[in-house]
Amino acid sequence: MLETLPQAVVTGVLLGGLYAVIGIGMSLIFGIMKLTNIAHGDIMILGTFLTMRIAQSLTGNPVIALLLTIVIMLVFAFAIQNFLINKVIAKGAEPALLVTFGLSIIISNALFLVFGANTRTIPSQLVTTNLIRTAHVSVSMMYAVNFIVAVAVIAVLSLVMNKTSLGRAIRAASSDTVMSELLGINTKHMYVYAMMLTVVTAAIAGMLVGMTFPFYPTTGTQYLIIAFGVVVIGGMGSLPGTLVGGIILGLAQLVGANFIGPTYQQLTGFLVLLVILAIRPQGLLSKAVRK
């Protein structure tokens, strides 16, 4: 067990990066609209399927497929935010949450209808290539790429939110809606932009997930739970917290699996989540003060 621990730690941290990029969109939407987006996992898997199909039929290159997927997803994000969520968001968090719950069901069933129930993958050489291979630790290129892309996505998103006019306006809209409107900021448009940023991260996460693991139309829910874990551990709405949350969840799962057995991977992950919830319910890096 101890001799396999270094491998578990390395894989756990790298997997944590992937978890972070899965959770970051959820964190963003929660931070800005106080909305728990139940459809987040399904939106991501929608991206995975689109990238797979475009890669299969138009181009062999998954990165070009991802760019096309992002374009489609941006239109989709505009539509669901502008025509669905914005219509109910003023009525409180619950009606909007129910709308995303409905979306979740619609997306997974639509995927089932179009693609069938078969398990799929996005083929990639990264999975079979090793970056490092020693007696104790080996790191697959895929996991390394997952982690690097995750850190890059979080860094870019943090820059956009903190250093650009759009990011500041989105933050202003989330901290004081009426004051932002008085400054000429249409807060509903800011919500649309936030959702568009979110689906870009979801499409990227979706491609990585599709290359790393097998997927099928109802996989979204599984990743929704992971996103939940990441966001709760890291702190709702905190972008750097998302990375910390992802790494802790990834480590908890793989180190747990190392000592107790792979069957208990989910269990140890969520035990750690429960412990953190008990000690620091606002999440590790949340700015929110406990009241």
Next chain:
Amino acid sequence: MNNIIEVNGLSVLHGDLRALHDVSMNIESGKIVSIIGANGAGKSTLLNTIMGIHRPAGGTVRFEGGDITGWRTSKIASKGIAMTPEGSRVFADMSVMENLWMGAYLPDAKKARAAQLEKVYGMFPVLKEKSSQLASFLSGGQRQMLSIARAIMMNPKVIICDEISLGLAPVIIQDIYVKVRELNAAGITFLLVEQEIKRSLRHSDYSYVMVKGRIVMEGKSSELSHEAVSDAYFGINQFA
């Protein structure tokens, strides 16, 4: 006479409660107009309705002759009306400079951002000193200055101030009114809401007195007597 804002027969309901009764007022371009009234007289409701935060049950609001009744707040703001709401409402998690940038969010204001920033730093040197600090570290008076400065960044035609002197020391209030005078001299129309009669009359060209959601008295500030306004204010005349 050239009215920049015209309010006609405005009524507002808060649930079953009537917060404004048939309120009409004209804000002449280039003037400082004040609304005097006690707590709950409907002053804030009137301002919020002009800005589209509340929807009126009846009546109209016109800006530069065009009907803006029921418009979205951000659209009204983009026409050239800035408002500093009660309690300053600065963005606490942003720096002083970022707060000022938020004032210059709209495209036209953004083009003039650097020049406007120089201007407000000249008017409020303390904001320049603290430009990279978070707004949450500012004192009450400094927040109020930031709120006004942010409104100036919008390069507006009208600034509406909801109780800018609330909770501030007299020296700071004096200072803020000096700035209001300067800005007014530069062509910005002001609509001020105040609870204190003397200050309102001294610092404005025209005044309206509100009691229980109605306008009970109006006139040139220089011609209104403190006693008459006071009687109306406390509701001890025929309007009560």
